[in-house]
Amino acid sequence: MTIDPNADRPVYKQLADLIRARIESGEYRPGQRLPAENHYVAEYGISRDSVRRAIAVLRGEGLIVTKLRGSRVREAGDADTISIAPGTQVTARMPTEPERKQLGIAEGVPILVITETHGETRKLPADRAIIEASTEASTDRAG
Known part of the structure; x- marks a missing residue:
């Protein structure tokens, strides 16, 4: 894999593509630390x-x-299964900084906003939630 400084795609996006491919292929595993910036600078001859x-x-x-102490491949946490009743609305959006801190989620992870028919609202990290449609009253089996 190489980076072409003369390509139409910016160098940083090419590097992001290469690292993403290594994550998706399993070469970089969940929890594994990525090489230091200097490694990529030397390997590809690009700027810091x-x-x-x-x-x-x-x-x-x-x-x-x-x-x-560096960047690591994000580890998938155990997902909670949330049952929702008919009429419940589920929307996704990026969290505010206080929401991100409160929910303990990494930058770039969206949240799900679940609004029950009676008006109660819950916010869940999208990377740790499984939504299950139910024909019965809404319950939260995760706790």
């Missing part, structure tokens, strides 16, 4: 800024998380 922009793209997609 391009590497940082590529990492930001992947973080925004929710594929990786970045902490003090």
Whole structure:
């Protein structure tokens, strides 16, 4: 895999594509730390800024998380199954910063907003929720 600096697609997007492909193929596994920025700079002959922009793209997609000591492939948490009754509305959106912190979700992960027919609203991380349609009253089997 190579990066073409003369291509129509920006270098940072090409690098994001390469890293994404490695994640999707399993070469980079959940929880595995990604190589340091210097590795990509040396391997592909690109700028540190391009590497940082590529990492930001992947973080925004929710594929990786970045902490003090580098970036890692995001691990899929155990999903909770939520039963919803007929008439319940489910919408998806990006969370606000306080919602993201409250729910403990990585940057780039959307939330599901579940509004019951009686008006109660719940917010759940989209990467850890399974929505199950029910013909009975709404229950939350996850707890």
